[in-house]
Amino acid sequence: MAAFTVIDHTELTGATASWSKTSIPSSYDHLLIVASIRSSKSSNYDKVDFQMGNGSLDTGTNYSQTTLQANSTTPSSGRGTGGDSIDFIYISADSTTADTFGTVKIWLPHYANTANYKQAICTSTAENASTTDAAWLLNVTAGLWQSTSAVDAVGIKETGDDLMQYSTFTLYGVTGA
Amino acid sequence: MAVIEAIATTYLEADVASVTFSAIPQTYEHLQLRMSGKLGRSNHEGEMLINGVSSGSVYSRHRMGGSGSSTNAWASTSADYIVGPYFSGTGAGAANYAVSIVDILDYTNTNKNMTMMYMTYEQGTPNLYFGSALWDGTAAVTSLTYRITPTVSELLTRGSVITLYGLNSS
Numbered sequence: 001m002a003a004f005t006v007i008d009h010t011e012l013t014g015a016t017a018s019w020s021k022t023s024i025p026s027s028y029d030h031l032l033i034v035a036s037i038r039s040s041k042s043s044n045y046d047k048v049d050f051q052m053g054n055g056s057l058d059t060g061t062n063y064s065q066t067t068l069q070a071n072s073t074t075p076s077s078g079r080g081t082g083g084d085s086i087d088f089i090y091i092s093a094d095s096t097t098a099d100t101f102g103t104v105k106i107w108l109p110h111y112a113n114t115a116n117y118k119q120a121i122c123t124s125t126a127e128n129a130s131t132t133d134a135a136w137l138l139n140v141t142a143g144l145w146q147s148t149s150a151v152d153a154v155g156i157k158e159t160g161d162d163l164m165q166y167s168t169f170t171l172y173g174v175t176g177a
Numbered sequence: 178m179a180v181i182e183a184i185a186t187t188y189l190e191a192d193v194a195s196v197t198f199s200a201i202p203q204t205y206e207h208l209q210l211r212m213s214g215k216l217g218r219s220n221h222e223g224e225m226l227i228n229g230v231s232s233g234s235v236y237s238r239h240r241m242g243g244s245g246s247s248t249n250a251w252a253s254t255s256a257d258y259i260v261g262p263y264f265s266g267t268g269a270g271a272a273n274y275a276v277s278i279v280d281i282l283d284y285t286n287t288n289k290n291m292t293m294m295y296m297t298y299e300q301g302t303p304n305l306y307f308g309s310a311l312w313d314g315t316a317a318v319t320s321l322t323y324r325i326t327p328t329v330s331e332l333l334t335r336g337s338v339i340t341l342y343g344l345n346s347s
Contacts, residue, residue, distance in 0.1 A: 002180060004180035005180060006180055009347060036282040036286075036292075070241035073252070075241045098290075100289070100292060103292055123296075125239070125292070125294045129254045129255075129313055130237070131253060136237075138241050138309060166283075166289060168283055168286075170344075170346050172180065
């Protein structure tokens with residue numbers, strides 16, 4: 001059996017607020033989301049919200065996260081608890097270099113187990129042809145969904161703005177031996 | 178059809194100035210490079226070119242890193258080549274080759290500039306880097322070059338290896 005299977009691939013044909021996939025089979029060992037996203041927000045970069053759930057996306061305050069990031073010559077770290085998403089995920093926004101999209105990878109190891117809370121490893125980059133502080137951003141985040149339910153739904157959304165046309169989202173199921 | 182396919186692997190049997198993957202198939206959604214490499218000079222900075230472009234000040238580079246207990250970050254624009262991902266320099270010791278994974282998404286999408294995201298670990302030094310780069314060009318990516326700067330006489334070191342993978346989306 002192939003180690004990687006494409007569960008979903010979506011390219012946005014117009015601006016929209018979110019992408020999600022539900023009814024994800026539990027037959028894989030891990031999930032990987034690979035996304036190339038630009039925000040319509042008039043800024044250099046923007047956060048997106050990553051949620052997961054069972055049956056539907058959990059919008060409750062059940063997420064926490066720890067992050068390491070840089071948007072200047074001094075990296076920093078941060079922590080957030082009791083949030084309604086994992087949102088230390090950053091993408092290029094509409095004030096950056098034209099046609100430039102952020103890169104996002106999210107690993108969800110052992111997403112279907114019902115014994116443990118679910119953890120996500122997220123890497124994201126908001127590129128921009130600029131050396132100005134806060135005009136670009138690099139981010140590595142570890143996120144936690146405080147639920148033992150199997151994950152069968154995942155989603156990425158903008159709050160207040162849109163994910164722009166040509167943004168893509170690929171969801172892979174990854175199988176062990 | 179496998180979701181991930183190896184397009185090409187280059188293993189250096191001898192020191193060379195550059196490695197180029199050309200005529201990259203345009204049939205995948207994403208590309209990934211996996212690299213283990215070393216340079217024949219103390220400086221660890223190899224250079225990457227997209228489609229052979231080495232002029233026009235079209236590249237931007239951003240990076241954060243850690244070395245021991247210290248952190249650093251760096252930003253550069255209007256460059257003629259990408260710096261990062263990294264090979265180890267000679268100061269890392271003979272057996273220490275840096276390892277990198279590089280993701281290039283939607284490389285055939287002509288509505289997007291080429292952007293890449295990478296992670297590099299340089300053994301020996303040691304340095305851990307997470308970074309990105311931008312090519313301000315929307316042409317499809319058809320070739321990738323990794324080279325030592327042409328202004329020096331040293332080379333990419335024998336034993337370095339780079340594999341290019343294609344990731345399908347259906």
